[in-house]
Amino acid sequence: MVFSLFLSLLLTILGCGYTSNNTITSDTHHDCNCMADISRSVILVELPGIFNRASSFYSGLFHIYFTDRNYECVPIDLPYRDVPFSKVPAMELGKITLQDDAFFLVGRINYIKGKYPNSKIVLVGHSRGGLLAQMVAAELGDGIDAMILLCPAPPSGISSLSFSGVLTFAGLMKNGLSWRDTPIARTFEATCYGVLDDEMPKEEALAVHRGLVWESGQTFWQLVFDKPEVDDSKITCPILVIGGEKDRLISPSTAKKVADKYGADFALFNTAHYPFYKYEGREAVHFIDCWLKEKLAL
Numbered sequence: 001m002v003f004s005l006f007l008s009l010l011l012t013i014l015g016c017g018y019t020s021n022n023t024i025t026s027d028t029h030h031d032c033n034c035m036a037d038i039s040r041s042v043i044l045v046e047l048p049g050i051f052n053r054a055s056s057f058y059s060g061l062f063h064i065y066f067t068d069r070n071y072e073c074v075p076i077d078l079p080y081r082d083v084p085f086s087k088v089p090a091m092e093l094g095k096i097t098l099q100d101d102a103f104f105l106v107g108r109i110n111y112i113k114g115k116y117p118n119s120k121i122v123l124v125g126h127s128r129g130g131l132l133a134q135m136v137a138a139e140l141g142d143g144i145d146a147m148i149l150l151c152p153a154p155p156s157g158i159s160s161l162s163f164s165g166v167l168t169f170a171g172l173m174k175n176g177l178s179w180r181d182t183p184i185a186r187t188f189e190a191t192c193y194g195v196l197d198d199e200m201p202k203e204e205a206l207a208v209h210r211g212l213v214w215e216s217g218q219t220f221w222q223l224v225f226d227k228p229e230v231d232d233s234k235i236t237c238p239i240l241v242i243g244g245e246k247d248r249l250i251s252p253s254t255a256k257k258v259a260d261k262y263g264a265d266f267a268l269f270n271t272a273h274y275p276f277y278k279y280e281g282r283e284a285v286h287f288i289d290c291w292l293k294e295k296l297a298l
Helices: 002-010 061-068 091-095 098-115 128-143 163-169 188-194 202-210 216-227 252-262 277-295
Strands: 040-049 072-075 120-127 146-150 240-244 265-269
Touching: 002 091, 002 128, 002 252, 061 072, 061 091, 061 265, 061 277, 072 146, 098 216, 128 146, 128 216, 146 163, 146 252, 188 202, 188 240, 240 252, 252 265, 265 277
Parallel strands: 040 072, 040 120, 120 146, 146 240, 240 265
Antiparallel strands: none
């Protein structure tokens, strides 16, 4: 069974190489006025990847950069994703689906829109959060003003895991499929290999791992084997997809295919799957800021 599961995963390996008229470089918006006061007329709704809380994942470079420039940052933590690996999670967590999370997010975002009707709503989703952003944007249509997808998990029709992605989650496979409906965790070694920059000191990497939370096995199953469909015709807002050249989990070619699905702008930075690190991370958030000012006419 383990062999067949690995074989199924390996069949998702993607090719490399791509070109597109929508690909843009980090120089495109270099001269924008990134200190312009937008008077918090833009709300960045932050959605987390697996094993993460939005309130911690975006709390460093991303949150500091954008709040300093008067964006309103609203991280949304998903239900039951609040238990660190050192503690015992609720068993209900293991059965939560992507559809459950999308339904929860639609409710939260509609509440935000009702409370701040004159603000522009921008979805910012990392990895799994990127797929949830796509699902929510398809549901809310014109209610979303822009979308930033950071190393996004793809919807149905786009393969995802590379061979390095398989290695990242190899620890889950030793027990067959027993994890499918249970809470799951990721080892420190897999975290370092799969999502962190190779240059990150061990002490920082340990701090990142201590901040991770238990995740839904059912959600992970869907991300690999049963991705939800997203109707691109229902998404009307401008979209920016960011890929990482050093990303071992969502390859640059996968991120580019997501961009192509929506006719979105695409930019590639020399970052790992967790992109907010060192100079390259600062370069990425600066680029996002400039892109938003152009697309939303700020």
